[in-house]
Amino acid sequence: MLKNKAVLTHGLVWLALLTVLFLVNVREHPDHAVILILLYGALNVIIFYIHYFVINPILIGMGRYWRAVGYIAIVLAVSIVVKYGIALYYDDIILQYRDSDGQQKILTPMQYMVAALISGLFFMLLSTAVYVISTNFRTREDRKNLETEKLNAELAFLRSQINPHFLFNSLNNIYSLAYKKSEKTPEAILKLSEIMRYMLYESNEETVLLEEEINYLKNYIELQKLRFKEKVHVDLHVDIEEAGRRIMPLLLISFLENAFKHGVSTDEHQPIRIDISVQNGRLYFKAENAKNQVNKDQTKGVGLTNLKRRLQLGYPDRHTINVVESENYYSSELFIYL
Structure with a gap:
């Protein structure tokens, strides 16, 4: 050209x-x-x-x-x-x-x-x-082309780190259900299948529809709920003014992983709260929960370090991330100009 x-x-x-x-x-x-x-x-x-x-x-x-x-x-x-x-x-x-x-x-x-x-x-x-x-x-x-290729390669590498991490955690959860001979096992496998289909086929694009990413998060939440005998309380609120907005795939999953990692709430008065909204081209995402040492996930993953690097590469000077953690409380916020 x-x-x-x-x-x-x-x-x-x-x-x-x-x-x-x-x-x-x-x-x-x-x-x-x-x-x-x-x-x-x-x-x-x-x-x-x-x-x-x-x-x-x-x-x-x-x-x-x-x-x-x-x-x-x-x-x-x-x-x-x-x-x-x-x-x-x-x-x-x-x-x-x-x-x-x-x-x-x-x-x-x-x-x-x-x-x-x-x-x-x-x-x-x-x-x-x-x-x-x-x-x-x-x-x-x-x-410029070399830098772009380098960034794309680094993004692909960071994204590839997410897949094994998530798969490892999910298989652990399903193994736990199968070991207990839970009736939830087939449903958990089905949810994992839907999630893996998204990760393998949809997330290879540079960006995906925000609605598809949110649906992926919903499947993840349902998969996590199947792990526990008690009812898990998750309050998910989505408010998107403009349809058709796009986002880097697998970007928000780290927040959910951290929310569940710090303890799943079985108290309806202290649910895991997740807010997702888009107004005037700005995405707001917040996940907050009270820590629960009983249901705390002990596995370790790439987490926020991976997320922050992907944000630096994909949304330079167009994002803000805030994480607040105390002895009994964990909260993470993300603002992105899409």
């Missing part, structure tokens, strides 16, 4: 330049304007691109200055000879001119060659300027 744009830009610039030269010369030499513009235009274009593709890489890329100077001298010498040959053929147009007094004058060979030398040097300097600008632009683009 960038290469096609560069070719188009070069073509348009040369077309505009040759058109201007044609309009300048057509009044004085209407019969030969096209021929002269094409001849001299073609020569200058050749000088430009020989310098651009052959000499500049040697001069700037390799730093072989004397070799580059030798090539420059050869190109200038050949171009001057060719231009002077054209001037001799059209001597009445090119070599003759009128001075300020209106008298007819003729350019000497030296005068014309100096003018041709200056013209050649001008297009070489122009070529060098364009080469430096283009090289710097490509370098910035390559660096």
Whole structure:
């Protein structure tokens, strides 16, 4: 794409330049304007691109200055000879001119060659300027692409850390149900199947619909509830003004994991409270719960360290995260500008 744009830009610039030269010369030499513009235009274009593709890489890329100077001298010498040959053929147009007094004058060979030398040097300097600008632009683009690839690779790695962590915890829960020969085991396996389907197929995208992510959280909550004999109290409140908002997948699960990790509430007066809302393009997420040492999950995972890194990569300067923890209380808040 960038290469096609560069070719188009070069073509348009040369077309505009040759058109201007044609309009300048057509009044004085209407019969030969096209021929002269094409001849001299073609020569200058050749000088430009020989310098651009052959000499500049040697001069700037390799730093072989004397070799580059030798090539420059050869190109200038050949171009001057060719231009002077054209001037001799059209001597009445090119070599003759009128001075300020209106008298007819003729350019000497030296005068014309100096003018041709200056013209050649001008297009070489122009070529060098364009080469430096283009090289710097490509370098910035390559660096940007490299950084993007690096960020994507790091995000993929962080996301891959979540899957084994979550799977490990869930399998532990199902094992516990199966060991107790609980009737909840088939339902737990079904919930895990739905969750894994989302994680394997939906979460491979860079972003997913917020509604799908919330549905994934609901399945996770239901799976967690199946672990306990007592009724687990979770108060989930969702308020989304705008449908179709998208979010990085598997971003909010760490909050839920921490809420359940610090103890599942079987007290209806102290439920795990989860608030999710979107207003004016800003996501607000809060999970809070009273700690319960009896139902505390002892497993360790990647948790908030992983989450914070993903937020830094995916939402730089567009998020705020607050975690409050005391002896008996745990709360986590997240604000994201989607």
